[in-house]
Amino acid sequence: MGALANEIDPREFDSPGYQKDPFPLYKRLRDHHPLFRDRFHNRWLISRYDDVNAAFQDNESFDRALYKVDGPYVFGSSHVFGPNILEYGNSDRHRWLRNIIAGQFVGQGLVSFIPFIEKIAGELLEECMTDGEVELVSRFSNQFPIRVISNILGLPRADEERFVGWYQALIAGLGFGGEHLARGIAARNEMWKYLEPIIEERLKKPGDDLLSKIAIAELDGQRMSMDEVKGFIALLLAAGGDTTDKAIANMWYHMLYTRPDQFEDVKKDPTLWENVFAEMMRYDAVVHVQSRYTTREVEMHGRVIPERSLIILLLGSGNRDERVFANPDTFDIHRTDMHMGRENRSARYKDKLPGHLGFGVGQHFCMGYAMARQEAVIACTRMMEVMKNPRPKFSTHEGISSPNIDSGGFRSPQELWIEFDR
Numbered sequence: 140m141g142a143l144a145n146e147i148d149p150r151e152f153d154s155p156g157y158q159k160d161p162f163p164l165y166k167r168l169r170d171h172h173p174l175f176r177d178r179f180h181n182r183w184l185i186s187r188y189d190d191v192n193a194a195f196q197d198n199e200s201f202d203r204a205l206y207k208v209d210g211p212y213v214f215g216s217s218h219v220f221g222p223n224i225l226e227y228g229n230s231d232r233h234r235w236l237r238n239i240i241a242g243q244f245v246g247q248g249l250v251s252f253i254p255f256i257e258k259i260a261g262e263l264l265e266e267c268m269t270d271g272e273v274e275l276v277s278r279f280s281n282q283f284p285i286r287v288i289s290n291i292l293g294l295p296r297a298d299e300e301r302f303v304g305w306y307q308a309l310i311a312g313l314g315f316g317g318e319h320l321a322r323g324i325a326a327r328n329e330m331w332k333y334l335e336p337i338i339e340e341r342l343k344k345p346g347d348d349l350l351s352k353i354a355i356a357e358l359d360g361q362r363m364s365m366d367e368v369k370g371f372i373a374l375l376l377a378a379g380g381d382t383t384d385k386a387i388a389n390m391w392y393h394m395l396y397t398r399p400d401q402f403e404d405v406k407k408d409p410t411l412w413e414n415v416f417a418e419m420m421r422y423d424a425v426v427h428v429q430s431r432y433t434t435r436e437v438e439m440h441g442r443v444i445p446e447r448s449l450i451i452l453l454l455g456s457g458n459r460d461e462r463v464f465a466n467p468d469t470f471d472i473h474r475t476d477m478h479m480g481r482e483n484r485s486a487r488y489k490d491k492l493p494g495h496l497g498f499g500v501g502q503h504f505c506m507g508y509a510m511a512r513q514e515a516v517i518a519c520t521r522m523m524e525v526m527k528n529p530r531p532k533f534s535t536h537e538g539i540s541s542p543n544i545d546s547g548g549f550r551s552p553q554e555l556w557i558e559f560d561r
């Protein structure tokens with residue numbers, strides 16, 4: 140009877156209950172099926188923190204890409220972003236593409252973006268914080284990161300709305316196949332047509348903007364091809380826009396509804412938004428899932444995964460692993476058993492504490508990790524300056540869930556009403 144209760148029917152992964160609250164199923168996976176063979180979806184699921192972390196770091200056994208760079212597959216041909224660094228898997232081309240541009244998103248590169256982030260936050264807040272109440276998702280968080288990115292790229296401000304539309308179609312096209320993929324690819328093609336003359340112009344006369352820097356960047360005497368530049372921009376809009384907006388909404392949701400007591404601490408000390416960010420990335424990371432393919436047979440938990448199997452790394456589950464975090468189902472911004480500071484790709488920190496898995500780990504570790512944190516913290520801090528005594532407009536909320544199609548599968552509240560004094 141007990142054993143049967145722990146059996147898992149893979150159709151549970153497609154149920155509305157799972158979309159709303161995947162955590163009980165994650166726990167059953169971790170406790171009873173740490174390596175789960177899902178025959179229905181033809182994939183294997185890995186759910187414990189240490190296993191997810193190890194798979195991220197094991198480039199010999201797990202690859203992001205199914206195809207080899209020197210094989211017959213034309214990269215970008217069926218991917219909604221076109222050729223992009225995620226699709227290049229663990230190849231040398233991936234390393235080259237990453238190295239050519241990674242410096243722009245950290246250190247001085249990042250510092251140069253801060254004035255843009257502050258400016259866009261200020262403008263949007265002025266537009267939406269007028270009435271003593273605001274619906275945060277549609278009026279602020281959905282718009283903020285995409286506007287920041289298109290500004291940093293130096294794209295015309297008048298076209299911001301078009302970018303919002305394109306990136307929503309790209310995101311919906313990512314994981315849902317069929318007509319969504321077709322619509323995503325159509326949006327990408329439209330966006331590429333729009334971008335090409337701008338890129339050509341920047342190649343001739345580069346400015347200080349990120350698009351110029353990407354277009355003229357050189358490594359080993361080589362620049363990105365036109366398609367790679369366009370693919371990178373598409374990835375940036377989607378990876379940087381759709382995730383950070385949800386991070387901001389999730390941070391506010393948890394402060395208003397999950398831990399109003401700790402919200403009082405943040406009001407007294409706004410630097411604690413940094414901790415809110417880190418704990419949100421653990422407790423209910425925006426992105427719960429990343430995929431890999433095995434490049435050889437892999438033995439794990441006494442079973443053998445065949446070569447070329449699809450592997451699902453459940454970051455959202457690893458982040459709640461009681462083998463690593465005390466009281467993992469409690470949202471706690473004062474946690475002392477997790478690294479709360481800035482993340483890094485090795486996931487090893489001076490304080491010797493484990494980090495959250497929300498940005499991945501290893502070769503494909505999020506390139507925008509520092510920028511996302513900076514944007515989210517600046518946005519939340521500025522909002523608190525404008526809103527006096529922010530509080531939920533409604534006493535109950537249906538909570539964070541994953542997706543309707545337009546939200547691309549990332550977890551966030553659908554709407555979040557806040558009341559405040561002025």
Ligand code: HEM
Binds near residue numbers: 430499510
């Ligand atoms: C809270 C916000 C964000 C979350 C939760 C997030 C999450 C992730 C995750 C989990 C990965 C790893 C993919 C893998 O292992 O296969 C990733 C990769 C990536 N992210 Fe982010 N991301 C965020 C913000 C950003 C921002 C702001 C940017 C850029 C402006 C960005 C750019 C990228 C890029 C380019 C990659 C691919 C890196 C590679 O393949 O080497 N992300 N992100």
